[in-house]
Amino acid sequence: MKILIVDDDPLAGELVGALLEDFGHECQLAENGIAALECLGPEAGIELVISDLNMPLVSGLELFQELREQGQEVAFILLTGDDPESLWAQTPGLSGVLRKDGDLEETLPALVASLGGGLISGADEHRPFP
């Protein structure tokens, strides 16, 4: 899957990238929401965005909302240092909210794999594995 990772901490972003590339995904990094939007043109072919929640300028949540306003239905996973539950409950349309901790190494590939299995709700036109 072609994945865009957005994290203002390049090391953290690269870690997520390394993890997913190990599972055979193709990863691209953006260091902020603006850069992410630039990477997300229609021809870019990004199938999934994994974004840090807390970033300067544009937060991960704002990035998600901006994308939806632009009509881009690309699957979107938020990563946060806080408790993911309330955010997950409050934000319909997200593919997942995961906490940045040691478990991420297992939960994230699993979640991405489940998306690859075609479980993205509300994104029918967008099948990750063509």
Add this chain to the structure above:
Amino acid sequence: MATPPSEGFQARKARLREAFRAQLPMRLAEARERLATIQPGEAGREGLARLELLLHTLKGSSGSFGLLGTSEAVREVDDMVKTALATPDPVTPDLLMTLQALLDRLAQTDLEPAGGGPGDRLGFEPMPAAPPKPEPGIAAALITLDTDPTANPRGERPILLCDDDGDLAKQLCTQLACFGYQVTAINSLADLPAVVAVDPPATVIMDVMFPEGDDAGPKTLASLVTATGRRIPSIYISSRDDFQARLQAVKAGGSAYCTKPVKTTEIVEFLDALTNRESPLPIHVLVVDDDPELAALHALILEEAGMITVVATNPAQVPHLLKGFNADLVLMDLYMPECSGPELAQVLRQMPGHVSLPIIYVSSETDHERQIKALEVGADGFLVKPVDPRRLIAEVTLRAERMRILHALMVRDGLTGLFNHNAIMQFLELKVANARREQGTFCYAMIDVDHFKRVNDTHGHPAGDQVLMALSRGLRLRLRECDVVGRYGGEEFAVILSGVGEAPAKMVLDQLRRGFAEVIFYAGEETFTCTFSAGIASFPRFPTPEAMLEAADLALYRAKGGGRDRVEIATAVSTDSRSTPEPSAVTTPRGGQFGHGH
């Protein structure tokens, strides 16, 4: 991503984790700098929000890298900032001080020792899961003494005290808390393995004799070490002073052995040695070269060697950069347009703070005569381009470390390791000048041990030294890194509290005063306690170093006259009456004259 795909995830993770760990001190420094710019009041909220963002990222990333200690510690600070931001209230000085203390503690703690687990370097180390919560039964057996959050306990990992004598354990915990050590006591040997498994302690203070046997303490710890394969630094305390008991303790890997009654200061010495494994501050180098690529190359070489660098490609930036960057050394190009290396060196040498700053030139100059000429203007070394990386690292390390040692010798007091009188006076002058320029505030406080002469006369000079060392350690541990602590002379200490007004300064000193009053000192069979009095003078109420000295002195005098064991704030010079000296005062403070020679 520009990483070779052949490298497996674990290897990449290990590499990234190392990189992140190496960045940690810098990132914490950034957070502390950001905090330092926040002013109390409504205007501070914006800065606080910016700080929160930084902390949040740090917390998240350290969580991602499995650095759970860091993640948790940052979370604590972050939560406090978040809570403050959740209310519409203006930023209080107290909050800023508390945050500062927490960040200072974070920066001083080696949260994630290099290498991590044994498999870490090989990249096989599994991500540790979240630490298991202690079983309720175990938690109930713990007596945790909550120290004040604004205190500054070093050593993030817990210190365990294992002694079947609950009262003694509790007393020792209280005592050690006065020195900034948070100690958890357990009263039964049977609980030890479970507690150690939950949270591996930095150090165990272990009794030797238990109901289970005369040397059950060392035996239990030894078997625990064998079982876990993990060395636990340990200090033994015992009423036994025989060879067998000591031998058992050594065989069990004990680092120190104290006989009961335990002298707190002695234990603190050992704890300092065992837990303060903080790596020395990395060497800070300012690299000045008009060729950006060469500057970047030299910076890279030095950073690879674990140093922290800042690059300037324009000599005009240097004085400004030096302000925010506590450089140990400047590495500069000899030939730069407009301002040559020697000219820049001279400019720096003419600035008060940079007279002794080591400077090394880098140049393609091979003419010996001209090298010497360049050195004449006050540089410390000369490297010829292209510079051999090992030579560069060696030259920089040597000079920076030597300067650090020299500096420490010049400005430190022999007994207490605090800044000496001269250094304190210099700091005060600098501080006044800075505060005047930045329209900031700070406090200068004089602290004097009450009835110190009586201590010396009654209990002897070693006991007196014990008191001075305890107070100096207390000051050093509890105050922030940006505060200056010095021994003014005799039993008198001086403290410069950066960026705080009178009220928080008094709060801090009162806290210190209460803590100090609780410390029990030992002199032979006898025990005694000590108190101190303090006088505070604030800038800009007292706008010159001389006025601050005099005012603090007068306030101290007032504290002594008011019955000692108290902190007084100097108001105005005229309201301080010197006409009622207390005749019983054993340690009579000097008069208000300046520049007391020593």
